[in-house]
Structure formats: C-alpha cells, structure tokens
Amino acid sequence: MTSTESLIDRRQLSYIAAQAADARLNVELETEGMTLNIGPQHPATHGTLRIIARLDGEQVVWAEPSCGYMHRGYEKLTEVRTYPQVTALVNRIDWLGSFANEVPFILAAEKLMEIEAPPRAQWIRTILFELSRIANVSLFLGDLGVQMGAITPVFMAFRDREYVLNLIEGATGGRFHPNFDRIGGLKDDLPAGFIDETRVVMKKLRNFCDEMENLLFGNEIFQSRTRGIGVIPKDVAMQYGLSGANLRASGVDWDLRRDQTLPMAWNKVDWKVWTHPDGDSYARCWVRLQEVRESTRIVDQLLDDIPSGPVMAKVPRIIKVPEGEAWVSTENPLGEMGYYVVSKGDLGPFRTKIRSASFNNISIVPWVLKGVYVPDIITILASLYFILGDIDR
Amino acid sequence: MNAALLAADLPYWAQALLRVLGGVVAVLLPAGTIVYVFLFKMMSFMQSRLGPMEAGPYGSMQLFAEVGKWLQKEDITPERADRFIFKIAPLVVLVSTFLLVAVVPFGPDAWFTNFEAGVFYMLAVSSVSVLGILIAGWASANKYSLLGGLRAAGQLIAYELPMVLAVIGVIIQAGTMNLQDIVLAQNAGSMFGWDGLGNPYILTQFVGFIIFMIAVQAELTQTPFDMPIAESELVSGYMTEYSGFRFLTFFIAEFATAGVFSLIASVLFLGGWGIPFAWFGWDTMDSVDNWMNVVGPLIMVTKMMLLSFIIMWVRFSYPRFREDQLQRFAWKVLVPVSLVNIMITAILKVAF
Numbered sequence: 137m138t139s140t141e142s143l144i145d146r147r148q149l150s151y152i153a154a155q156a157a158d159a160r161l162n163v164e165l166e167t168e169g170m171t172l173n174i175g176p177q178h179p180a181t182h183g184t185l186r187i188i189a190r191l192d193g194e195q196v197v198w199a200e201p202s203c204g205y206m207h208r209g210y211e212k213l214t215e216v217r218t219y220p221q222v223t224a225l226v227n228r229i230d231w232l233g234s235f236a237n238e239v240p241f242i243l244a245a246e247k248l249m250e251i252e253a254p255p256r257a258q259w260i261r262t263i264l265f266e267l268s269r270i271a272n273v274s275l276f277l278g279d280l281g282v283q284m285g286a287i288t289p290v291f292m293a294f295r296d297r298e299y300v301l302n303l304i305e306g307a308t309g310g311r312f313h314p315n316f317d318r319i320g321g322l323k324d325d326l327p328a329g330f331i332d333e334t335r336v337v338m339k340k341l342r343n344f345c346d347e348m349e350n351l352l353f354g355n356e357i358f359q360s361r362t363r364g365i366g367v368i369p370k371d372v373a374m375q376y377g378l379s380g381a382n383l384r385a386s387g388v389d390w391d392l393r394r395d396q397t398l399p400m401a402w403n404k405v406d407w408k409v410w411t412h413p414d415g416d417s418y419a420r421c422w423v424r425l426q427e428v429r430e431s432t433r434i435v436d437q438l439l440d441d442i443p444s445g446p447v448m449a450k451v452p453r454i455i456k457v458p459e460g461e462a463w464v465s466t467e468n469p470l471g472e473m474g475y476y477v478v479s480k481g482d483l484g485p486f487r488t489k490i491r492s493a494s495f496n497n498i499s500i501v502p503w504v505l506k507g508v509y510v511p512d513i514i515t516i517l518a519s520l521y522f523i524l525g526d527i528d529r
Numbered sequence: 530m531n532a533a534l535l536a537a538d539l540p541y542w543a544q545a546l547l548r549v550l551g552g553v554v555a556v557l558l559p560a561g562t563i564v565y566v567f568l569f570k571m572m573s574f575m576q577s578r579l580g581p582m583e584a585g586p587y588g589s590m591q592l593f594a595e596v597g598k599w600l601q602k603e604d605i606t607p608e609r610a611d612r613f614i615f616k617i618a619p620l621v622v623l624v625s626t627f628l629l630v631a632v633v634p635f636g637p638d639a640w641f642t643n644f645e646a647g648v649f650y651m652l653a654v655s656s657v658s659v660l661g662i663l664i665a666g667w668a669s670a671n672k673y674s675l676l677g678g679l680r681a682a683g684q685l686i687a688y689e690l691p692m693v694l695a696v697i698g699v700i701i702q703a704g705t706m707n708l709q710d711i712v713l714a715q716n717a718g719s720m721f722g723w724d725g726l727g728n729p730y731i732l733t734q735f736v737g738f739i740i741f742m743i744a745v746q747a748e749l750t751q752t753p754f755d756m757p758i759a760e761s762e763l764v765s766g767y768m769t770e771y772s773g774f775r776f777l778t779f780f781i782a783e784f785a786t787a788g789v790f791s792l793i794a795s796v797l798f799l800g801g802w803g804i805p806f807a808w809f810g811w812d813t814m815d816s817v818d819n820w821m822n823v824v825g826p827l828i829m830v831t832k833m834m835l836l837s838f839i840i841m842w843v844r845f846s847y848p849r850f851r852e853d854q855l856q857r858f859a860w861k862v863l864v865p866v867s868l869v870n871i872m873i874t875a876i877l878k879v880a881f
Contacts (some may be wrong), residue, residue, distance in 0.1 A: 179764060194852060286849075291577060360850070360854055511759070
C-alpha cells in the first residue's frame, strides 16, 4: 500500500517537475525553442568557428562550439618537414602573433640538442615575442569595440598595430609571418635604428592604451555590456584548462613568463602580472589592456640593456636532433602554447603535439554561454579572444 | 501672402506634381548629403582614414557609384520567403519617411501640407516604419532577420513613448500642434518676459530636447540603439536577406529618416526656418516677408546638418546597448524624466 502510494507520489512529483521545467521555458504561450547556427560564416567568429545555440527567445539554453572548419593538419605536416622548415608552418597557427609561435618550438628543439642561444639572441627573441603580443592584443582591443557596435576603435587599433608590424618587418622581413627564429639563435641581428624607433613606437602604444581606456573601457555602455557578463569563477577556469589572460582575469596568478625558467630574457626585467578578481568579460578585456602596457614596459627595459655579441650559437650545418622527447610551453598572446616534440634522431621531428591556447579556451564556451542572451554571446566570445588558426591548427 | 512659391494660380494637378517633386527632393537630398558628408567623410576622418577619394573630387560622386553598383546587383528573394510581403517591406519603410516630410515647414509658405494636428500626425506616421521592419524581418524566413525584426519592433514601440512625451512639453509651451505655429511661437515669443533671443524651445525644453534626440537615435536604430541591425551579431538583422535595389531602399530610408527627424527636431526645438535672434518683429505668419521662403529652407538645411552631425557622431563612437538594457533605459529613465518634464512645464505655463 505504502509502496504504490509512494510510486504514485513519485510519478506525480516527476510530472510536476517536468511541468515546472516546461513552464519555465514556455511561460504563457506554447512556444518552442529555436536552434541558431552562429557561423561558420559569421562576422563575430572572426574565422570559421560555428556555434550551435539552442535558444529560448533570446536566451541560450544550450550552446556548443563546432570547430575544425579550418583544420590544416600542421601536426602531421611537421613529420615530413625538417626542423628549420617547421617554423614556417607554425607561424600560421596564431597568425596575429606569429613570432610567438616559433619560439616554443625552437626552444624545444634546442632543449633536445642541449644548446642555448647566445644572450643577445635571447634578448631579441624576447623583444620580438613581446612585439608580436602587442600587435596581437592591440588588435583584440579594437575588435572588441566592433563586436559591440563601436566602429571607431578598430581603426585606431589597426593604425597603431601598423607601427608594431613595421618594426617586426624591419627586423625580420615579414610583417605577418617572420619565420625568423633559428635553432641556436636568430637569422639576423637587429637592423640599424631599430632601438630608437622601437622606443618611439612603444610610447605611441602606451598612448593608444590610454586612448582605448578613455574611448572604450570608460564608456558606460561598454561597462554595462561586459561587467557581470560571462563570469567564469576561479575553479571552473582551472578545470577547463583556460590559460593566459582568460585565466588571470579569473583571479589566478599564473604566467608562464614568470613561473618558468626558459632561456629568455623575461626574468631579467621588472614587470608585473596583472590579475582581476571578477572573471567577467570586462576583467578579461582589462587584463589584456594592462598586458599591452606591461609588454611595452618589458620591451623598453630590454632595449636599455641589450647585450652585445653574436646572435647565433655554433650549430652544425645540417641539423639533426638527438633522440628524445621535450615539452616547452610559453605564455603566448592567447595563452599557454606548447610543443611536445618527439625526435628519433632524424632531420625532422617524429611527432609533434601542439597545445594551442584557443582550443582549450573555447572548451569553456558551452559552460559560459548557458543562460546568456544572444547579444552577450558575441561579447563573451570576443572577450575570450580566440583565433581560428589557433583552434584548428 | 498665399501667392508665394507654390502659386495658388496653378491648377490642382500642377500643384500636386510640384509637391511630389519637392517631397522627393526634400527626402533624397538630405539623405545623399548625410551619407556623403557624415557616413563617408566624417566617419573616415574619425577613424584616421580618407574615405572615398576616387569617384569625383574628394569622392563626392561616390554615392552615385554606389547606387549604380546596387542597381546592377541581382534581386534575390529567399526561396521560403513570403514573396509579396518581402518585396513591399522596404517600400513601407520608405513611405513612412515621405509621409513624415509632408508636414515639415520650410518657410512661411514653403510647406507641403499645413494642418492643425501636425505634431500628432508626425508622431503617428513615424511608427509606420515599424510595420515595414517587422514584416521585413518576418518575411525573410531567416532566423537572424526574425530576431532583428522582433528586436526592432520592441525597441521602436518602446521609444515611441518618450518621443511623444518629450514633444508634449513643446505642445504645452506653444499651445498648438501646428508646426508652423510652433515655429512662429519660438521666433516671436519671449522667455519669461525677455524677448532678446525669442524663445527657442531648446533652452526652455532642454530636457525634452535631449529625450527627443535619444528617442530619435533609437527610432533610427543607430548606435547605441542598433541592436536590431547589429552587424557583428545579427548581420544587419531584418536587412540580411535584401540585396540590390531593395537594400538600397532600406539604406535610403535609414538616412532620409535621419534627415527628416533632424528637420522635425529643428522645427520643434531650434526655431524651424527662422533664426530666433534674427527675427524682424513679424507677429503673424502673414506678415513674414516673402524672401524667407528662400532663406528658410537654407536655414532648415543648416540646422538639419547640425543635428544629423550629433546623431552620426554618437553613432560612430558608441558601443551598443543590449536589448533588455535599452528597454530598461526607455521605461525606467526616459519615460519618468519626460513625465516630470511635462509636469514642470505645465506648472510654469500656468504660473507665467
């Protein structure tokens, strides 16, 4: 008697629960959800990311990113390239900060070969690394505006990024894809006048940051669109393996430039890792803005005491990497980027695993998009800041 | 004084033809000017670039080139679209603009129609465009368009109210709904007994003016209220599926409406076709000199450019509100403030 009663009770309760769940979705009318495909051809995904969102009105019930539309198979391609050739490939992973992609791979190869670049090469590597970070993140700051409807900041970002790209071009010969890093050092020394010009540009970039802070970050509408939107708590961010500014914006004080000893020049200068306790879209944007400022400071200090000497260590003419495995990751503009290189003692790597930042960063998209409004999808995606080449590789 | 520009001696059909031609000029000329001066040039200068430079001197013929380009494009109708509705939607939006310009006075005798309930009519026909936008969003059979259309409907209806309430202050002060009489009341009037400056309502109805301009910005779906268009998320919302000439119609309607609303705002708040501190003591409409029919339109165009400049300036530098935020802004900020404005205006009207 009691068992049947409780069974009926349970059925009734589950029925009521289902009704209540439905009622939450369909408040008064018999409505049904809508599945919205955002992408692959959508301006907000800057690339070919597709987000499948199940909507209830304007609210997202469920969302999932679907990537792979731009898969180029770089991991596989590295197996049929020699070590010096690989840098030309990995340049194209995060195409806005190309030089930063080369560095961890070269460092991994150097680690296997047990050689180290001379100090001047390390310094120049760090300078170019930070310049590519500035070029990358300053474009992010402009793009952020355009995703929210402010069309002017993006042109300012393009204008000032151009100065940085000119510097990179002057030093390496390539605006977007420098392909400048070599095992054991660099292809060339810095050109004449690079140091003075860089100082001028760094000043311009600091002005640009102030301008952005006035024009965009101080705007009430911008703040109301980003504050409290897309909050990622500290533990969730760590569980999903976020890295870079996305992690630091959730209050985790973690920066591979500082927490790791690599043959680079970051630990020789004085700079600060910025974190933000909020974890919302605004925090992510703000941390990136501060990062550009810190990068200009790093570059300025590195230029002050750049050592003299050769830019290339003694390496054999034909590079054969001894057998072994090495993992090196650096703090790239988008987050932690690492290469796990397996060598069998050949001219090229036997296998390379590329850990790119954006791929892990967008893994949080289903979690963070649940329950937000459609316009917020765009701001959250913009603030998470991914590059499609970095997702799909 | 009736025998001025639209001479009463002309037969009815000639008068009608003149009015139609005048209406087309009054809609298309401001639209073209606004697009060239603000959208092409001012926006470019704000964004550290030059804008169009090749077509004509300083790119001044660029608009014609663009129109030519659009006319050549294929007129695509989506397969599952509601064809008839889809095709008339841009025209409905444009009709609203033409209906609006019909009541705008350009001079003592230079008007298309002049009737007593001008303000009422203006507020009524300005919401016709909502209909066009809503059916465009629905008929496109596109999810993005539908979202855009629904957002537009919600937004335009929400901002209609502050606009009406902002204008009520003007109506109370002028004591009439006739736009000509409102112009006269501003130019020949006095502020609290001092008539050195006339009585342009931008001074006494400053709150109303600000609310009106914000509501205009929202009615035009310009940034920061461009959630229905939102290129970066809805890919132009209700306009997504339109191409060629139909898109051009939407485009013209958008900027022509910006011009017409600027004209109306200058009639309501800036003294219309007169300059309040350069008014030669005319007391009634009949006593105004004939040459104001020529100078009046020029003054109106100047004021229109000034107000359009503000609209576009805001458009190019602000990010956009979210849908619920802009609704909240309309209902919780603009409506109460305009109600308080009406109350104060009414009290002062009775007191003085």
